[in-house]
Amino acid sequence: MRRPTLHDVAAEAKVSIKTVSRVVNGEDNVSAGVRERVQVAVDKLHYVPNTLARSLKVGLGDTIGVVMDSIADPFFASLTSAVEATALEAGLNVVFGSTGFDHGREREQVDRMVMQQVRGLVLAPVRGDHGYLTRYRERVPTVCVDRSIEIEGYDTVVVDDYGATRHGVEHLIAHGHRRIAFVGGNDRYDTINQRMVGYRDCLEDAGIGVEERLVSHDDAETAQAEDAVLRMLEDNPDVTAVFSANTRASLGVVHGLHRARRTDVAMVSFGDFLLAETLEPGVTAIDHDPVAIGEVATAHLLARLGLGDGPPVPPSQAGERVVVPTRLIERGSGEIEVAR
Amino acid sequence: MRRPTLHDVAAEAKVSIKTVSRVVNGEDNVSAGVRERVQVAVDKLHYVPNTLARSLKVGLGDTIGVVMDSIADPFFASLTSAVEATALEAGLNVVFGSTGFDHGREREQVDRMVMQQVRGLVLAPVRGDHGYLTRYRERVPTVCVDRSIEIEGYDTVVVDDYGATRHGVEHLIAHGHRRIAFVGGNDRYDTINQRMVGYRDCLEDAGIGVEERLVSHDDAETAQAEDAVLRMLEDNPDVTAVFSANTRASLGVVHGLHRARRTDVAMVSFGDFLLAETLEPGVTAIDHDPVAIGEVATAHLLARLGLGDGPPVPPSQAGERVVVPTRLIERGSGEIEVAR
DNA sequence: ATGAAAGCGCTAACAA
DNA sequence: TTGTTAGCGCTTTCAT
Numbered sequence: 001m002r003r004p005t006l007h008d009v010a011a012e013a014k015v016s017i018k019t020v021s022r023v024v025n026g027e028d029n030v031s032a033g034v035r036e037r038v039q040v041a042v043d044k045l046h047y048v049p050n051t052l053a054r055s056l057k058v059g060l061g062d063t064i065g066v067v068m069d070s071i072a073d074p075f076f077a078s079l080t081s082a083v084e085a086t087a088l089e090a091g092l093n094v095v096f097g098s099t100g101f102d103h104g105r106e107r108e109q110v111d112r113m114v115m116q117q118v119r120g121l122v123l124a125p126v127r128g129d130h131g132y133l134t135r136y137r138e139r140v141p142t143v144c145v146d147r148s149i150e151i152e153g154y155d156t157v158v159v160d161d162y163g164a165t166r167h168g169v170e171h172l173i174a175h176g177h178r179r180i181a182f183v184g185g186n187d188r189y190d191t192i193n194q195r196m197v198g199y200r201d202c203l204e205d206a207g208i209g210v211e212e213r214l215v216s217h218d219d220a221e222t223a224q225a226e227d228a229v230l231r232m233l234e235d236n237p238d239v240t241a242v243f244s245a246n247t248r249a250s251l252g253v254v255h256g257l258h259r260a261r262r263t264d265v266a267m268v269s270f271g272d273f274l275l276a277e278t279l280e281p282g283v284t285a286i287d288h289d290p291v292a293i294g295e296v297a298t299a300h301l302l303a304r305l306g307l308g309d310g311p312p313v314p315p316s317q318a319g320e321r322v323v324v325p326t327r328l329i330e331r332g333s334g335e336i337e338v339a340r
Numbered sequence: 341m342r343r344p345t346l347h348d349v350a351a352e353a354k355v356s357i358k359t360v361s362r363v364v365n366g367e368d369n370v371s372a373g374v375r376e377r378v379q380v381a382v383d384k385l386h387y388v389p390n391t392l393a394r395s396l397k398v399g400l401g402d403t404i405g406v407v408m409d410s411i412a413d414p415f416f417a418s419l420t421s422a423v424e425a426t427a428l429e430a431g432l433n434v435v436f437g438s439t440g441f442d443h444g445r446e447r448e449q450v451d452r453m454v455m456q457q458v459r460g461l462v463l464a465p466v467r468g469d470h471g472y473l474t475r476y477r478e479r480v481p482t483v484c485v486d487r488s489i490e491i492e493g494y495d496t497v498v499v500d501d502y503g504a505t506r507h508g509v510e511h512l513i514a515h516g517h518r519r520i521a522f523v524g525g526n527d528r529y530d531t532i533n534q535r536m537v538g539y540r541d542c543l544e545d546a547g548i549g550v551e552e553r554l555v556s557h558d559d560a561e562t563a564q565a566e567d568a569v570l571r572m573l574e575d576n577p578d579v580t581a582v583f584s585a586n587t588r589a590s591l592g593v594v595h596g597l598h599r600a601r602r603t604d605v606a607m608v609s610f611g612d613f614l615l616a617e618t619l620e621p622g623v624t625a626i627d628h629d630p631v632a633i634g635e636v637a638t639a640h641l642l643a644r645l646g647l648g649d650g651p652p653v654p655p656s657q658a659g660e661r662v663v664v665p666t667r668l669i670e671r672g673s674g675e676i677e678v679a680r
Numbered sequence: 681a682t683g684a685a686a687g688c689g690c691t692a693a694c695a696a
Numbered sequence: 697t698t699g700t701t702a703g704c705g706c707t708t709t710c711a712t
Binding site for chain 3: 005006007017018021025049050051052053054055056057058
């Protein structure tokens with residue numbers, strides 16, 4: 001059963017295809033009688049317009065693409081959800097592709113989406129060469145989220161990893177801590193590296209200095225972070241506080257502290273999570289809100305597409321860097337005073 | 341700057357557009373010399389094929405659609421992730437649309453995707469009339485996930501909400517519990533209603549009987565569930581165990597029990613969550629694995645599209661109902677014996 | 681091995 | 697108000 005086309009509807013209603021097109025698209029210059037007849041034919045045949053053909057003709061697709069590490073990651077799930085909600089208001093569909101942290105797959109996904117004629121792209125870039133993107137610059141406005149790329153000229157929406165981490169570490173220092181461990185690092189993530197630098201600079205500037213024995217590496221995942229924090233506390237009994245560099249690691253740190261019954265150890269988590277306020281004590285967290293990032297990024301994209309409030313922004317003007325504010329949510333774990 | 345087409349490449353390479361098409365599609369009947377020349381032109385012009393035009397001509401799109409409550413919900417995020425991974429292997433892109441539990445929006449999303457010529461659909465149906473789907477039956481294979489619809493003839497992949505709940509409640513009974521509260525209900529969700537029935541039947545069959553004072557209603561969200569469990573324990577001091585009917589509610593129940601310092605109260609959660617094993621005691625949970633649901637559903641869809649292992653399955657044969665197994669993960673909270 | 685022509689379903693431009 | 701024509705970028709069919 002072939003799907004009906006404008007032609008079929010036109011034959012059924014005994015009008016020209018253009019008239020059907022007018023009715024379907026809600027144009028007003030059609031007489032009520034004809035409109036009615038066409039509508040009946042449309043309903044009878046269950047006609048559904050073919051947006052592929054429409055897009056081909058008009059030269060503009062009706063989708064935007066979202067390329068992320070993994071949609072299963074709650075952070076990116078929320079981000080994507082915000083993108084979808086914002087895009088929907090502008091009448092755009094969302095296609096999704098995950099990279100699995102693989103730069104080659106990122107490129108494949110982007111290429112596929114460009115072939116699919118996406119109007120624009122929201123991309124959480126994997127580290128690597130993004131030169132391939134430049135050929136699309138003029139045609140497919142692209143906004144990077146969460147992380148930036150090594151080349152100029154792309155709008156980017158990030159949080160201030162460095163500054164927010166300094167804020168978190170300062171918070172611990174303000175509560176008397178001097179031996180602050182860093183857990184949850186991973187060289188693969190530029191964002192986490194920024195947090196590491198923030199941690200180091202903050203301690204240096206506070207005149208405390210960094211002790212490498214307190215810095216754990218390559219333990220960004222939950223299980224690794226749990227092991228790491230247990231080892232850290234074992235090897236360094238003088239540690240009084242832990243800064244966890246990412247959400248997944250924080251879950252492990254929480255568990256580790258709990259298992260070791262170290263309610264005396266303070267903790268600040270970079271990244272908020274669902275049960276953070278449910279735990280006892282609540283986990284003090286730096287909230288980097290994926291919804292805000294998604295909304296801001298999509299708003300930028302829509303502006304570039306001329307679908308925002310203002311006029312379309314030409315590609316030549318791209319390259320803006322938006323820093324979405326973070327906030328430190330005090331819940332108890334970060335306000336534990338150092339034991340005297 | 342117009343994007344280059346086959347025409348442009350053909351002109352550049354001084355061949356016909358068909359030859360370019362052959363090279364781009366990797367057909368073999370092209371001489372090495374010409375192939376080389378075309379390839380150079382493709383690279384020089386940064387030619388990217390237009391899959392919209394291709395799909396229009398071929399009559400088949402290259403995407404499947406996923407329609408869910410919300411991508412921000414971890415359950416559906418994982419499910420969608422599994423769908424994407426499976427679809428990608430078959431060379432299909434994924435478009436995503438959320439319903440926000442609104443039946444009207446479900447229909448809008450489905451309609452949009454059909455217009456976009458999706459090859460197939462994975463749908464978590466919102467309760468309501470799905471008659472509108474039948475017109476697409478022949479053209480767009482559709483698999484329902486997590487919930488079924490009121491009409492026959494659609495493949496459905498669900499978990500055994502009823503049976504799994506019975507299993508969970510039996511587990512509590514086996515540990516001596518008789519006063520088992522039910523928290524986290526919500527009439528809007530058929531799945532949760534099934535769980536409620538399972539709870540009731542299980543208690544009846546065990547000769548315990550249902551006491552309505554132990555059944556809380558309309559508290560499916562975290563904050564509501566927390567209030568509900570606190571009220572429940574206050575009003576009914578004889579309660580020794582709680583069955584939480586959904587994951588979000590479980591977070592509230594955990595918090596509530598914690599706040600009330602009721603480590604003597606047993607708990608089983610329908611739905612696993614990230615910190616379930618991190619808490620003390622670990623939360624015994626019925627795991628309904630979204631990844632399994634997503635994979636099975638997509639495999640079914642691909643089979644219907646003729647992209648699976650076997651031959652394409654005609655729409656007339658649709659209507660299969662797959663029940664993905666669940667398991668009860670014992671972590672401690674469900675094994676608390678009743679206080680004597 | 682290569683090419684010319686037709687047409688997928690639609691809309692823009694232009695008649696009538 | 698309604699209809700005709702051309703053509704979006706591609707693949708298919710049928711030459712050469």
